[in-house]
Amino acid sequence: xxxxxxxxxxxxxxxxxxxxxxxxxxxxxxxxxxxxxxxxxxxxxxxxxxxxxxxxxxxxxxxxxxxxxxxxxxxxxxxxxxxxxxxxxxxxxxxxxxxxxxxxxxxxxxxxxxxxxxxxxxxxxxxxxxxxxxxxxxxxxxxxxxxxxxxxxxxxxxxxxxxxxxxxxxxxxxxxxxxxxxxxxxxxxxxxxxxxxxxxxxxxxxxxxxxxxxxxxxxxxxxxxxxxxxxxxxxxxxxxxxxxxxxxxxxxxxxxxxxxxxxxxxxxxxxxxxxxxxxxxxxxxxxxxxxxxxxxxxxxxxxxxxxxxxxxxxxxxxxx
Numbered sequence: 316x317x318x319x320x321x322x323x324x325x326x327x328x329x330x331x332x333x334x335x336x337x338x339x340x341x342x343x344x345x346x347x348x349x350x351x352x353x354x355x356x357x358x359x360x361x362x363x364x365x366x367x368x369x370x371x372x373x374x375x376x377x378x379x380x381x382x383x384x385x386x387x388x389x390x391x392x393x394x395x396x397x398x399x400x401x402x403x404x405x406x407x408x409x410x411x412x413x414x415x416x417x418x419x420x421x422x423x424x425x426x427x428x429x430x431x432x433x434x435x436x437x438x439x440x441x442x443x444x445x446x447x448x449x450x451x452x453x454x455x456x457x458x459x460x461x462x463x464x465x466x467x468x469x470x471x472x473x474x475x476x477x478x479x480x481x482x483x484x485x486x487x488x489x490x491x492x493x494x495x496x497x498x499x500x501x502x503x504x505x506x507x508x509x510x511x512x513x514x515x516x517x518x519x520x521x522x523x524x525x526x527x528x529x530x531x532x533x534x535x536x537x538x539x540x541x542x543x544x545x546x547x548x549x550x551x552x553x554x555x556x557x558x559x560x561x562x563x564x565x566x567x568x569x570x571x572x573x574x575x576x577x578x579x580x581x582x583x584x585x586x587x588x589x590x591x592x593x594x595x596x597x598x599x600x601x602x603x604x605x606x607x608x609x610x611x612x613x614x615x616x617x618x619x620x621x622x623x624x625x626x627x628x629x630x631x632x633x634x635x
Contacts (some may be wrong), residue, residue: 316619317342317544317599318342318343318344319342319343319344319381319382319595319598319599320343320344320346320375320377320378320379320380320381321337321343321344321345321346321380321381321382321383321384321595322345322346322347322349322380322382322383322384322404323345323347323349323359323377323383323384323386324346324349324350324371324374324383324384324385324386324387324395325349325350325384325386325387325409325451326348326349326350326355326356326358326359326386327350327352327386328386328471330384330386330409330435331458332587333384333407333587333591334348334359334362334363335458336362336587336591336592337384337587337591337595340527340591340592340595340633342366342595342596342599343382343595344630345363345364345365346365346366346379346380347360347365347366347368347369347377347378347380348360348363348365348366348367348372349368349369349370349374349381350367350369350403351369351552352369352390352394353369356368356369365570366378371393371395371398372398374405375398375399375402380399380402380404381405381408381598382404382405382407382594382595382598383395383399383404383405383406383407384409385399385406385407385408385409387409388410388473388479388480389411389412389413389479389480389481389485389486390414390473390478390479390480392408392412392413392422393400394435395427396408396425396426396433396505397422397426399431400425400426400431400433401425401428401429403429403430403431404431405431405432405433405453405594405597405598406426406431406432406433406434406610407433407434407435407436407437407591407594408433408434408436408610408613409435409436409479410435410436410437410489410490410493410613410616411485411486411489411613411616411620412435412610412613412614412617413617414478414479414481414485414487414621416523416614416617416618416621419613419614419617420614423610423611423614425605426495426610430595432601432603432606432609433592433596433606433609433610434593434594434597434606434607434608434609434610435608435609435610435612435613436590436608436613437490437493437497437607437612437613437616438490438586438590439490439493439494439567439586439592439593440493440497440590440607440608440617441584441586441589441590441607442493442567442582442584442586442610443582443584444564444567444568444569444579444580444581444582444584445494445497445498445564445569447565447569447580448498448555448562448569448571449497449498451571452498452555452562454558455560456534456557456558457499457500457532457534457536457555457556457557458536458537458556458557458558459536459537459538459554459555459556460495460499460530460532460537460538460539460553460555460556461538461539461540461553461554461556462491462492462494462495462538462539462540462541462552462553462555463486463540463541463542463550463551463552463553464483464487464488464490464491464493464540464541464542464543464550464551464553465541465542465543465546465549465550465551466487466543466544466546466548466549466550466551467544467546467547467548467549468514468517468524468544468545469487469544472519474486474522475517475518475519475520475521475522476519476520476521476522477521477522480522481620481624481626482509482522482523482526482619483522483523483526483542483543484507484509484526484528484540484620484623484624485617485620485624487542487544487614487619488540488542488551488589488620489544489617489620490528490551491540491551491552491553492540492616492619492620493608493612493616494553494564495533495538495540495553496612496615496616496619497553497607498553498555498621499532499534499536499538500532500533500534500536501532501533501615501635502530502531502532502533502538502619502635503530503531503532503533503634503635504530504531504634504635505528505529505530505619505622505623505626505635506528506529506530506623506626506629507526507527507528507529507623507624507627508526509523509525509526509527509624509625509627510523510524510525510526511523511524512525513545513590514545515548523627524543524544524545525539525542525543525545526540526541526542526543526623527539527540528540528541528542528623530619530622530623543545550565550566551565551566552564552565552566559573559574560573567581567582567584567586568580568582569582590607592598593605593606593607594606618635619635622635
């Protein structure tokens, strides 16, 4: 395949980054965009020389696409993935890939049966520093994991509603959960405490503004993750602790500490650009290994965050 014909469902937020990266890719061409807000679809279509739609079904009916970026809020996926997959269209689905695990599992089966490539938007996996960390940890035993995602409130109206976003853990801190899974292995048990304590004045809010998650990993390692949107700045990262070593991320910067020796690696990678580049190349060469987070992985990370949400309600430890 010489040029990958790409479509977009959703053109706001994260889609604007993907659109710019695909437009800059010599092996891809944006042929169609769709957004329920007509003005947004029209503007994106004009900017990138693409046909614009407000109805995804009509776009799939009218356009010949090789790949589709699905960049809609977690509550708004509907059956876009299923319809595109059955047409043989490869997919990049932004995280989180849904809010209901049974629905996501059905989508996964349809995508598998269709035989299309499907990436999910866990972009941090494409960092050069993450590759260094993964290589360093190959022969290491991890004993403890500590993660954090601390930020300001997102004013997008649907974000504040649990039934539409799943809360901060599902919608944002999912990136740290996925990094933990990528570098330290699967999580088998979770228990979370959450509360809405200092943000009650925000209209229509029902998601917690502070979250604390304890978890146990398949390896036996123990872990903890904090999330909050009460802060004036943004910090996200994690630490992996083992015998006489500590590996930590603060943003994209990696620090490895050993007895008497510390090394800091600063990332030189635009991880969104790398993710888009590898997705297009995977389609062109039919090389699935270039996709570092497929739909199944997106489903397993979602399983952890939804279980954490559920464990908070009856206040019990949940096994995955």
